[in-house]
Amino acid sequence: MKKCLQYINKSTCPFLSIRNATKLLKDAGFQEITYEQIWNFSSGKYFLNLYDSFLVAFTLPKPLTQIESIHLALAHDDSPAFKLKSKADIVKSGYHNLNVEMYGGMLPSTWFDRPLGLSGKIFLKSNNVFSPTEKIFDTKEGVCIIPSLAPHLNRSEKNAEPNPQKEYMPLFSVSKDENFSILNFLAEKTDSKKEDILSFDITLYNKEEGELIGANQEFLSAPRIDNLISVAAMLEAITTTGDSNILNMISIFHHEEIGSRSKEGADSNTLRMCLDKLLEDQNIASHRYPYLLQNSIMLSVDGAHGLHPNYTEKHDPTNPVLLNQGIALKSSSSQRYVTDARVTAIIKALCQENNIPYQEQVNKTGMAGGQTLGPIVSSYLPIPAIDLGVPILGMHSARELCGCDDYESLKKLLKAFFI
Numbered sequence: 001m002k003k004c005l006q007y008i009n010k011s012t013c014p015f016l017s018i019r020n021a022t023k024l025l026k027d028a029g030f031q032e033i034t035y036e037q038i039w040n041f042s043s044g045k046y047f048l049n050l051y052d053s054f055l056v057a058f059t060l061p062k063p064l065t066q067i068e069s070i071h072l073a074l075a076h077d078d079s080p081a082f083k084l085k086s087k088a089d090i091v092k093s094g095y096h097n098l099n100v101e102m103y104g105g106m107l108p109s110t111w112f113d114r115p116l117g118l119s120g121k122i123f124l125k126s127n128n129v130f131s132p133t134e135k136i137f138d139t140k141e142g143v144c145i146i147p148s149l150a151p152h153l154n155r156s157e158k159n160a161e162p163n164p165q166k167e168y169m170p171l172f173s174v175s176k177d178e179n180f181s182i183l184n185f186l187a188e189k190t191d192s193k194k195e196d197i198l199s200f201d202i203t204l205y206n207k208e209e210g211e212l213i214g215a216n217q218e219f220l221s222a223p224r225i226d227n228l229i230s231v232a233a234m235l236e237a238i239t240t241t242g243d244s245n246i247l248n249m250i251s252i253f254h255h256e257e258i259g260s261r262s263k264e265g266a267d268s269n270t271l272r273m274c275l276d277k278l279l280e281d282q283n284i285a286s287h288r289y290p291y292l293l294q295n296s297i298m299l300s301v302d303g304a305h306g307l308h309p310n311y312t313e314k315h316d317p318t319n320p321v322l323l324n325q326g327i328a329l330k331s332s333s334s335q336r337y338v339t340d341a342r343v344t345a346i347i348k349a350l351c352q353e354n355n356i357p358y359q360e361q362v363n364k365t366g367m368a369g370g371q372t373l374g375p376i377v378s379s380y381l382p383i384p385a386i387d388l389g390v391p392i393l394g395m396h397s398a399r400e401l402c403g404c405d406d407y408e409s410l411k412k413l414l415k416a417f418f419i
Contacts, residue, residue: 115142300374
């Protein structure tokens with residue numbers, strides 16, 4: 001749990017989650033590769049980082065011509081949050097606020113009165129206009145806050161629908177210098193010049209770090225559990241895998257919380273391009289593609305809805321999913337989860353063989369639930385698959401909750417999967 005907590009605390013934006021992932025992989029002996037190379041490796045451990053927001057890593061125990069199956073695990077590294085707008089300064093009534101927009105299906109009220117940091121990437125002028133300088137940064141301190149309105153001043157509007165453009169604007173400072181802007185601040189924090197900043201992709205994050213809580217410290221309370229806990233488990237598992245006859249692979253996507261439709265999202269050709277390049281550079285005959293995919297298994301690893309003790313009526317009556325009672329195997333007749341019965345049988349048998357507790361999540365009839373990476377990737381990579389993950393309470397809150405034992409169970413399953 002310690003490694004997981006460290007990874008979540010350090011990964012305050014998707015760019016940093018990928019940077020931290022690459023460090024873990026390098027420390028475990030993985031070699032970074034690029035598209036320019038020919039991927040005709042006879043064996044080894046490799047990873048590809050694209051845009052600092054998409055990563056694929058794999059272990060190749062022997063030439064791919066001798067491998068009969070791929071074991072692929074997917075996860076996403078983005079979480080619902082506030083994002084800084086391009087012109088972000090709002091100065092009025094003596095205060096300097098920041099103009100932000102909501103990213104993903106967040107619970108914005110949970111972000112009130114919390115210290116918020118800024119992290120992300122800025123792009124700067126360089127000698128080549130087609131190759132701007134990039135800097136990833138994290139303030140590592142609280143620099144803004146969204147104050148809530150006192151109840152004494154809110155009685156007549158208590159049940160009114162919130163106005164996001166008005167109510168969710170973070171307080172940045174007291175306005176003393178009309179020439180001071182967020183760009184001045186970013187330039188100072190990144191050791192850059194204000195006039196060189198061309199654009200940025202910046203996330204506001206909950207500065208409060210994760211911690212263990214509960215009578216027996218059995219729960220993890222932290223920001224970004226959905227879905228960094230899955231990424232952390234996948235990284236721990238693939239960096240400890242041994243030799244086998246399987247091509248073990250993980251893929252970390254961005255933009256899942258807003259539909260996955262981007263170059264680094266699951267609803268793109270990026271993963272397929274990587275797999276195609278590997279197969280082609282390994283001189284795998286095209287007629288073997290369908291067989292190899294059919295003989296493979298894919299895990300879509302994302303958070304599951306744990307049974308909320310105060311809202312039990314929101315959950316399926318015969319398939320309750322409790323924290324610290326095991327991994328949730330998720331299924332849906334509408335294929336919002338990609339799970340099929342055959343892979344479910346395989347994963348159940350794998351869990352039973354390794355004494356890994358598991359549960360089954362099915363949405364309450366008439367309640368759609370969320371959709372994951374699984375159905376999207378399955379539409380262009382026809383690999384038998386299952387959706388599974390750690391049960392979570394407070395999903396999409398500024399601070400979420402899961403069970404420590406469930407993380408250990410997920411990690412144990414992934415290690416058994418990456419044989």
